Amino acid sequence: MAWKRKDLLSLQELDAAEITEVLDASESMREIATREIKKVPTLRGKTVVNLFYEASTRTRTSFEIAGKWLSADVINFSSSGSSAEKGESLLDTAKNIEAMSPDVVVVRHKASGAPALLARHLACAVVNAGDGAHEHPTQGLLDLLTIRQKKGHLDGLNVTIVGDVAHSRVARSDIHGMRKMGMTVTVAGPPTLIPPACQELGVKVSHRLEEAIAHADVIMMLRLQHERMEGGLIPSLREYSRVWGLSLAKLQPCRPDVLIMHPGPVNRGVELAPEVADSRYSVILNQVANGVAVRMAVLFLLTGSKAA
């Protein structure tokens, strides 16, 4: 199995063997984080541009650390205080950056499909770091890596994704990745936040939290965006939290080895009770640590080979 892609735009386009290849490479990258000298010369002389049109701390930092540990030069470009504010189009900005010969452009954008547009126009590798409500493939990969580490395998596991599935690019990447790896996925949330046709992705739908998590090996809690309430999709934060928030009491009847995951940033007291976020079930910080390893693997796979 050899990596052939120029870009990483979604998990929908990857097959199980490709996902496994990224996870295996990530596993090797984790060792570097344990070293005293956290640097290998692999991407020396390569340039990675972080092109972030949306606020992000975790993902941008994670890509930056990943690039630096591999010895790449990492340049951060954020839309605020830049030419984007002066009205330059996405493509014009990207073409200008390309003129400076980067090897990888990591892009986050509020518009679904923006990374795919760039990938078509740029000769360098493009990594989707989250586009609108479409996908966030490296998050999906780090979730799979975390589950595989904790459970030893992926196939046959039951995963329940709880919350605002409709607006979540994380959920979409997770669902595609998990289905390809042979996992059973249930989505649960108020009907206003569950996309109407999501059964077509091969997932089960539940509108009762207790029922949805009863047999889960993994519970993935999604962040509730406060804007959803203003949009009238949920009555109030308090009611959402009471019905869909995860508390220790609701976890009681669940499997004793259940994993609680969250893509961050956590709304403590809304979707996750603080005592759950800090409990032994929670692998939220493992997810963050694995994020660096996954992004190292992705940068490595996209920059190394000449294949085109």
Added chain:
Amino acid sequence: MTYREKAQVLDEAALDRALTRIAHEIVEQAGGVEHLALVGIKTRGVTLAHRIAEKIAAIEGAKPVVGALDITLYRDDLALKAEQPIVRGTEIGFPLKGRTVVLVDDVLFTGRTIRAAMDALMDLGRPLAIRLAVLVDRGHRELPIRPDYIGKNLPTSRREAVAVMLKEHDGIDRVVIQEPTEA
């Protein structure tokens, strides 16, 4: 490119004798196993390192520590490869400081792998000394690197390939020279 076998260089018994001799030479020079470490270069170098460690244990009554080094992230030819090589991970569960590290690999050719392995080791610590043991030295060095312990010196042409087969991976112990099938 496909290859066909040209000649067998080592059979099972000869391969075993070569490793036994290397084990004796390592012990003789190191004067004991206490500050000795064998580090195999993945994949077959690791297997050879374990075999040599067993032989040293039989001679000395104590086994040196063994580690595994993956040099993929240190290669200088990543951009030249048509396919991205697989990263297999480094496993060295002991401090290198103050130890004599014997790098173990199956075939020594251009020396670039060993250059990468030395860089990788240096990132993990500061060994007292690094030495090199190879089962086959086939010549054609491109860097000023020379092995300390050699199983077999094997003059080859550049277009030939040397295949080391080990029971753990290939079900049989033997070393063969291969030549390209097309002229």
